[in-house]
Amino acid sequence: MSGRSRRFLTAGWLGLVPLAALTFLVTLPIIWMATTSFQAGEKMFQLTTEWIPSVWHPENYPNALARAAFPIYFLNSAVISVGVTLGNLVFCTLAGYALAKLRFPGDRVVLILILSTLMLPLEVTLVPTFLIVHKFHWLNSYQGLVGPLLIDAFGVFLMRQFILKIPTDYIEAARIDGAGEFRILWQVVLPQCRPALAVLTIFAFRDSWDQFLWPLAIVSRDEWRTYPLGLVRFGEDYGNPPTEQMAIAVLATIPVFVVFLVLQRALRRGFGLSGLKG
Amino acid sequence: MAARAGLSVPYRWRLRLWALAFVLPTVAFFLVFKYGPMLWAFQLAFTSYDMLSAPRIVGIENFASLSRDPIFRQALGNTCVYIAGSTTLLVVVALALAMALNTRVRGARLCMSAMFLTNIMPIIAVCLVWRFLLHPHGLVNQLLGPFGFGRIDWLTSEQLAMPAIIGVTVWRFAPYFMVVFLAALLNIPAEYYEAAAMDGAGGVTRFLRITLPLLAPVMFFVVLVSALLCARIFLMPFLITGGGPGGATRVLSMLIYETGFSYMKMGRAAAISVVLFAIMLAFTLVQMRLFAASEED
Numbered sequence: 001m002s003g004r005s006r007r008f009l010t011a012g013w014l015g016l017v018p019l020a021a022l023t024f025l026v027t028l029p030i031i032w033m034a035t036t037s038f039q040a041g042e043k044m045f046q047l048t049t050e051w052i053p054s055v056w057h058p059e060n061y062p063n064a065l066a067r068a069a070f071p072i073y074f075l076n077s078a079v080i081s082v083g084v085t086l087g088n089l090v091f092c093t094l095a096g097y098a099l100a101k102l103r104f105p106g107d108r109v110v111l112i113l114i115l116s117t118l119m120l121p122l123e124v125t126l127v128p129t130f131l132i133v134h135k136f137h138w139l140n141s142y143q144g145l146v147g148p149l150l151i152d153a154f155g156v157f158l159m160r161q162f163i164l165k166i167p168t169d170y171i172e173a174a175r176i177d178g179a180g181e182f183r184i185l186w187q188v189v190l191p192q193c194r195p196a197l198a199v200l201t202i203f204a205f206r207d208s209w210d211q212f213l214w215p216l217a218i219v220s221r222d223e224w225r226t227y228p229l230g231l232v233r234f235g236e237d238y239g240n241p242p243t244e245q246m247a248i249a250v251l252a253t254i255p256v257f258v259v260f261l262v263l264q265r266a267l268r269r270g271f272g273l274s275g276l277k278g
Numbered sequence: 279m280a281a282r283a284g285l286s287v288p289y290r291w292r293l294r295l296w297a298l299a300f301v302l303p304t305v306a307f308f309l310v311f312k313y314g315p316m317l318w319a320f321q322l323a324f325t326s327y328d329m330l331s332a333p334r335i336v337g338i339e340n341f342a343s344l345s346r347d348p349i350f351r352q353a354l355g356n357t358c359v360y361i362a363g364s365t366t367l368l369v370v371v372a373l374a375l376a377m378a379l380n381t382r383v384r385g386a387r388l389c390m391s392a393m394f395l396t397n398i399m400p401i402i403a404v405c406l407v408w409r410f411l412l413h414p415h416g417l418v419n420q421l422l423g424p425f426g427f428g429r430i431d432w433l434t435s436e437q438l439a440m441p442a443i444i445g446v447t448v449w450r451f452a453p454y455f456m457v458v459f460l461a462a463l464l465n466i467p468a469e470y471y472e473a474a475a476m477d478g479a480g481g482v483t484r485f486l487r488i489t490l491p492l493l494a495p496v497m498f499f500v501v502l503v504s505a506l507l508c509a510r511i512f513l514m515p516f517l518i519t520g521g522g523p524g525g526a527t528r529v530l531s532m533l534i535y536e537t538g539f540s541y542m543k544m545g546r547a548a549a550i551s552v553v554l555f556a557i558m559l560a561f562t563l564v565q566m567r568l569f570a571a572s573e574e575d
Contacts, residue, residue, distance in 0.1 A: 015383035022378060023389040029449070030395060032417060033407045044410070049417055095304040102297035110301055115566070117312040119558035123510040123531040127538045127547045128315035128322065131329075148311045151304055181296040202398065210401045212513050213531075217539060228402040232517065235406065242410065249403035256398050264391065271457045 030253075037061070037250045041241030057243070061251070064234075064244035072223060073230040074251070077209060080145050080226065081255075084208035085201055087150035092200060093193070096159025097185055101171055111160070117153045122214055130217050140224045145215060149208055155200045162196035163189055195270030198263040205259050209252075227252055316555065322548035329542060340549035350550065352525050353533045356440065357557070360511065360529060363444045364451075365504040369497060371448050372455035377489075379456070380463045390460070393453045401450070405517035408446045409433070412518070436526045439519050443527050446514055451507065455500050462496040463489070495572075502565045509558050530554045 032049070037060055039053045065071060098104070099111050122129060129148050138144030166189060174184045190197075212228045219225055225233075227248070235245050260267070323340055325333035344350045375393065379386050396404075411417045412432040419430055432442040466489065474484050512531040515521055521528035530550060538547030 015381060016385045016389075019378060019381075019383060019386060019389050022375075023392050026393045026396060026449070026453070028417075029404075029407050029411055030399065032411065033403065036410075046415070049420060091304050091307070094300040098297040098300035102293055102300070104294045104297040104301075107297070110305060112566070113313075114304065114308060115569070116562065117308050118506065119555065119562040120312045120316055121510045121558075123512050123534070124551050124555050124558065125312065125315035125319060126531075126534055127544050127551060128318035129311060130538075131318070131544070132310070132315060150311075151307045153308070156304060181293070181300075206398050206400075212402060213535065217535070228400070231402055231406070245406060249400070249406055253399045253403050256400060257395065260395070260398050268387070271461055 033246050033249055033253075036243055037246040039243045041243050044242050060241075060244050060247040064247045065251075067240060067244065068230050068234055069222060069225070070227065070230055070248060073225050073227040076142075076145070076224060077226040077228075078255075079142060080149075080211070081205050081208040083142070083146040084149045085204045087146070088152055088155045088200060088204040089197065091151045092155035092159045093185070093190070093197075095156045097163050097189055099156070099160045100163035101166075101168060101189075102181075114153050114156050122148060126213065126217060133218055139218045140221045144218050145224070145226070148214065149211065152204065152207075155204065158196055158200055159193070162193055166192050194266045198266035199270040202256075202260055202263055202267060206256055209256060319548040319551045319555075322545050323552045325545040325548075327544040329544060333545065336545065340546050344546070344549055344553070349525060349528070350533065353528045353530050354553065356525075356527060357509065357529045357554075359440060360444065360447075361505050361508040361557075363441070364447045364508045365501055367444060367448045368452055368455055368504050369500055371452040372500065373459050373493075373497075375452060375456040376459035376463055379460055390457070394457065395453075396449055397451065397454045401513055402517070404446065404450055405514055408449075409518050412442055412446075433519050434523050436523050439523060439527045443514055443518060446518065447508065447511070450514075451504070455504065458496060458500060459493070462493055466492050495568075498568065502561055502568075505561045506558060506565075509554065509561070530557075 035051055035053065036044070038056045038058060039050065039060075040055060040057055043050055043053070095114070099107060099114075133139060133144045133147065136144070136147075138147060170188050171184055174188050179187070210228070211226070212232075215224075215226045215229055219229060231245065231248050231252070234240050234248065235242070322333065324335060324337060326336045326339075327333035379390050413419075414429045414431055418432065419427065422430070430438065432438050470488050470492075471484055474488060479487065510531055511529060512535070515527040515529055516532055516535075519527045521532050530553065534547050534550045534554065537543050537550060
C-alpha cells in the first residue's frame with residue numbers, strides 16, 4: 001500500500017488550492033441549500049443570490065415543521081430506514097457467508113438467481129408488487145413500506161465478495177475447535193467485515209431514507225406518509241415559501257451525513273478493498 | 279481442502295443444512311418480491327385490468343397499441359438518450375475527478391469526502407435544490423452570465439430540459455464512480471509510470487498507454503452499473519420537470535407509474551414494464567458474462 005502514489009511530487013498545501021476550488025464548486029448546491037434555508041422567503045428569486053442572509057430566519061425551521069405533520073413523516077421514514085438497514089445487514093451477511101464459504105448443492109444457481117434480481121428494481125416490478133402488497137392487505141402499513149425493500153442483491157454480492165477474501169483456514173480452525181456456524185460468523189467472519197458492513201449500511205440507509213416511488217404507490221393516508229411525500233406536497237401548496245422547503249431538505253440531509261461521518265474510516269477501506277471488481 | 283477431508287460425513291451434511299438455512303430467507307424473499315411480481319407482470323401484460331373487474335385476456339393488444347403510441351415511443355427514446363448521455367458523461371467526469379484527486383496533496387481525502395456528499399444527500403433534496411438552481415433567475419444562470427449567456431430557460435425548453443436532467447444526474451452520481459475509479463488508479467503500480475517517464479513518455483502518452491488500458495475492466499463495470507442505474511431513473515424527471523415540457527423528459531418508469539396509478543391500466547403498465555425489463559436484461563447479460571469470466575481466474 002505504501003509508496004504506490006509517490007509518483008506525484010508532494011506539493012504540500014499549495015497543490016490543494018485547485019482541488020479545494022473544484023470541491024467548492026461541486027458542493028456549492030449543498031451550501032446554497034443550507035444558507036437558503038435561513039433566508040427570507042421573498043429573497044428567493046432575486047436576480048442575484050444573497051449568499052449570506054442579511055437577516056437570518058431560523059424560524060423557517062419550526063414554521064416548516066408546523067405546516068404539515070413532518071415529525072410523523074420523519075418518524076415513518078426513520079422506522080423504514082432502520083428496518084431496511086437491519087434487514088440488509090442480517091440477511092445479506094447470512095447469505096453472503098453461505099455463498100462464499102459453505103459449499104452446498106446448487107450454490108451457483110442460487111448466486112445467479114440472487115444476482116439476477118438486480119435487473120428487477122421496484123421501478124420495473126411496480127405494478128405487480130403493488131398488487132401483491134394489496135393482496136397481503138399491507139397498503140398503508142410499515143410491513144408494506146419495508147417489505148419489498150428488505151433485502152437487496154447488491155448487499156448479498158458485496159458481502160460474498162468480501163467474505164471470499166477471508167482465509168478459509170481461520171474458519172476451518174474454528175470449526176475443528178468445535179465452534180458452531182453462528183459463532184464462526186459472529187467471532188471470526190464479522191470482525192473482518194467492518195468495511196463491507198459500513199458500505200452496506202450507508203447505501204441501505206440512504207436508499208431507504210430516499211425511497212419515494214414505493215411510498216407514493218402504496219400510501220394513501222396522511223399518517224403513513226414519509227418525509228419525501230410530505231416535502232413534495234409541501235411544494236405544491238401555494239403560500240408555502242420555498243425557503244421553508246429548503247429547511248426540511250436540510251433536516252432530511254442531516255441523518256445521512258451523520259451516518260456517513262460515523263462510518264467514514266471504515267468506508268474508506270471498504271471502497272478501496274472491495275474494489276467493486278467487475 | 280485438506281482440512282475439509284478431516285471432517286466426518288455427517289458433519290459435512292450439517293454444514294450443508296446450515297448453508298441452506300442461511301440462504302433460504304433471502305431466496306424466499308426474492309421469489310416473493312422479485313420473481314413472483316415479474317412473472318405476474320408477464321401475465322398481466324397480455325390482459326386488460328383496472329383492479330375493479332377481473333383481468334380480461336387481450337393477447338398482444340397492449341404491445342400492439344404501445345408500438346403505435348407516440349407517447350410510448352417518445353418515452354422509450356428519452357430513456358435511451360438519457361442512458362447514453364448520462365453514462366458517457368458520468369464516465370468522463372468521474373475519471374477526471376478521480377485523476378484530479380489521485381495526488382499526494384494534503385487534504386485530497388477531505389475533498390473526496392466532501393464531493394461524495396452529493397452522492398449521499400437525499401435525492402429528493404437534490405431534485406428540489408436543482409429545480410431552483412435551474413430556474414431562469416437561478417444560480418446556474420447567474421454563474422453563466424459573466425460568460426455571455428443570457429437568461430436560459432433550462433427546464434421549460436424542449437431542447438434543454440433533458441440535458442439539464444442529465445447534468446443533475448452527473449452531479450449526483452459522478453462522485454460515486456469517482457471513488458470506484460480512484461480505488462483502481464491506486465492499484466496501478468507506480469513503477470509503470472516511472473519506467474514510461476524514463477523512456478521520455480509525456481503525460482498524454484502515459485494516460486493513453488498505461489492508465490486507460492489498465493482501467494478498462496473497471497470502466498466496463500462503471501458503464502454497466504451506470505446504464506442499469508439510469509434505465510430505472512424516476513424521481514429526477516418526475517420532480518424537476520414533471521416529464522415535460524411536451525413529454526421531452528418523460529422516461530419509461532414515469533410512464534409505468536402514470537399508466538398504472540393515474541389511469542389504472544394495470545395490463546398496459548405491465549406491458550411497459552416488460553419493455554423496461556428487456557432493456558435491463560440486455561445490460562445484465564453482459565454483466566453476467568463479465569462476472570463469470572472474472573470468477574474463473
